[in-house]
Amino acid sequence: MIAEGNGLFQKKSVLKSEDWWAVWLGLFVFVLSLGPVIGIDLLGWVVKFNVWIDTSKALAPVSKTFQSMSGINAALLTYLFLLVITTVGAVAMGAKPVKYLVGFSIIYWITFSCLLLGNNAFIAATPDKQASLKIPWSLSLGEMGFVFAMIIGLIIGNFFLGFAKFLEEAAKPEWFIKTGIVILGAAIGIKTVGALGLASTVIIRGLCAVVEAYLIYWPIVYFISRKYFKFTPEWAAPLASGISICGVAAAIATGGAIRARQMIPVVLSAVIIVFVAVELLFLPWLAQSWLFREPMVAGAWMGLAVKSDGGAVASGAITDSLIRAKALKELGINWQEGWILMAATTTKVFIDVFIGVWAFVLAVIWSVFRIDKTKTPNAGSKVSAGEIWERFPKFVIGFVLTFLILLVMGLNNPSIVKAATAGSDQANALRTFFFALCFFSIGLVTNVRKLWAAGMGRIVGVYAVCLFGFILWVGLFVSWIFYHGITPPIIGG
Template sequence: MGYAAIKKSTNPSGGWSDLWRQEDYWAMWLGLTIVLSAIIFWGLGNSFMNWIVLKIPEYSDYRTAITYIGSHKSALLALYMFFLVLFSVAMKALTGEVKRFFVGFTFLFFLSLLVSVWGSWDVMKRYNFETPLLALVIGLMISNFLKIPYWLSTALQTQLYVKIGIVLMGASLPVILILQAGSTAFAQATIIAVATFLTIYWTGTKIFSLDKRFAATLAAGGSICGVSAAIAVGGTVKAEKQHVSMAISLIILCSIIMIFILPLAIKALNILPGPAGAWIGTAEFADAPGMAAAAAINEQAIKTFTLMKVVGRDMFIGIWCFIMALTSITRWDKRHGTTNPNALDIWIRFPKFVLGFIIASIIITLFAASSDLMTSKVLNDHIISPIIELRNWAFIFTFLSIGLSSRLKELASVGWKPFAAFTAGVLVNIPLGYLLSVVIMGNYWITVK
């Protein structure tokens, strides 16, 4: 879903009957479809995946970009159709609004192409204004000066795009690296999540007298995995809908601010890419904005961010929902007939796209190990590189969707008390993340390539 549409999200608890109606599952299936397609096309001796991947070359004369686009018109059309078919299948199940999505995504795709062209301009490169940040800024400028039509809003599926991108990220990370980094990331995430959650919750309830359920929703969004955590925990503790919406607005507002602040701080402090990505993974509140901030550094920062945020923090959501459900039922909610939480809730709440991320890594790792004909260069050139480029397109869709669905005036109207409580968590989160990622575990994150 796009950020604007997230506020209309249904109860995320779901069950097996919701298998076809949850974007987490669709992100996993579509991401793995792309990974398997790359392998199958290579196995058949077909260069389709390499052909459709477009990467605008860096240029100083705009005619270079125009010439490149003109000579790749057929590939551009094929890429557009490839994404359109994949996403339309998911939209049919998730929203049923395929026709409007078709129109909206067509606009989004060609706006993404324009952003890619601008992002390849050597002036942008010189000032480190990377394509993801450019996409966000363009989206924000459009949405804050123009009214976004409904046909376009149906294509702003932020969460779906970023989750597919994260699944594809798994294809570029060997499974052994995920296993090795998992314990480090999880330990660091535990410290960050607990400290940030308790700070926001205590400040919200004790100092600003916020409702406990509202404070818990705010705390979950600031400490675990942003919007998804706010929705999941808000539903778990039965927070009021307007409180969940306010928490989402705060998360989005602070996440957008952090996209610009963190890369500037990293460059000012001369932090190396590995620790920088891990710090972003602890300091950012949501996957999509964090990925934008990491992309402003380099590919290594993207990898360590993903390990820290996805393997470390996002996996917390199921456990955290279980804990908060138990707390809500036993301490806050004394009504009769309340159903006690059970261990199945952890699986129901667990972000399934994380499984897709791990499966993608396993598939590529096993394929590389089992193929006698597969050299590392062939693997990289014909399978991993196309997947990475398709992942980059998914992230451009993500950042444009964030900008196009975020009106800063609306995001800033949540009230000073919730903002102050959330800010207290930020003031703990950022320095603690720096201490853990750069000072204490910096040498480890440097080695992650």
């Protein structure tokens, strides 16, 4: 234990730290994902979920190298791999081995079932895929597997308390999401390499999202949370990041940076994912109605407005399909597929890149100025570099490393981009599991009655007021300023 002024903080061993274990596990998966770059497929056996009507076609290995392997065998191998690597970390952090093994096994297969259900065609198919799947309609909600996992976790955590208590040893929402974020860095890095090959105007317009999200949204949400909803800084900062920047990842990164209690980003994550699902229900159709003449504006708007990576990409894909179909019907213009989605993805990439930067900035500010006086009463007292380091979320190091390594590799040798992208996609299949495990764990450890009494109603209020009051409309305005008049290439034109 280290004392600084009258504020105490715990210096954890690297073998006991969730942050460091997130770095190590994430980097281990990342190193394996580099296999295709040197001609070795090390993660191609990981299971992926197809959008399905026939359950026999729902599962498959992520790589064609393993196409002879059955989907269920891929699922079993994925289970064993995650069981082994997480057990090593969990036991090192103090978990009881047998209890963790059993608990994780139960959590994995419940989560697996939720992801499987969430990829049913009537739930997950985007409009452009309905014809090939021979279905008349779908909800187009590709994120619903996460929502199902959270709902099942909530049911167990609030109505089957003994079972929930047993599973708590293996329910580690922050560890799972932090590991997923480290893996995410590689995907963003290789996408950024691709973005560099786009017209310079698109890249510049993507960068505008960073200014818009961090310098406009964040302080306004923080101010509203503090002044009108009476949240403490410990709640208001992760809430501002989660609502204004990048959902769950930003809320958790901020919570770690300011040393918030673990329950805070967990509670916020539950609210964020529900609002993402709500946005997916209506934003793409609003974009189709209002912006079918301004397709790139619509794509950037999805990237700015939808506060999760998967949600933003899913909304961008839906918007791409809806707007191209309407433009062909109403304007007789056949735009190339993927450019609207690219605008959404590029905007989201530049926002994501600065999660680590913003977390570091907040860590320094909270340490130097002692902002949360309820936790560090001597505001303004001298703070050491050691305390700033202790506050800094270490998993961000892993995120930045995976991002920079693939970015530099891709820029120095463009010929590896295709292979690196394939490896990143394989790692992302595992990232999907880490995120889903997080959402189930969020539900499991969330006691709704206690949380509502602690202020969840106010969290929903802040989110609704900020999202519908100004975030959607400021995002639309900024997207219009930077993307107005830019259109995708025309097929045959």
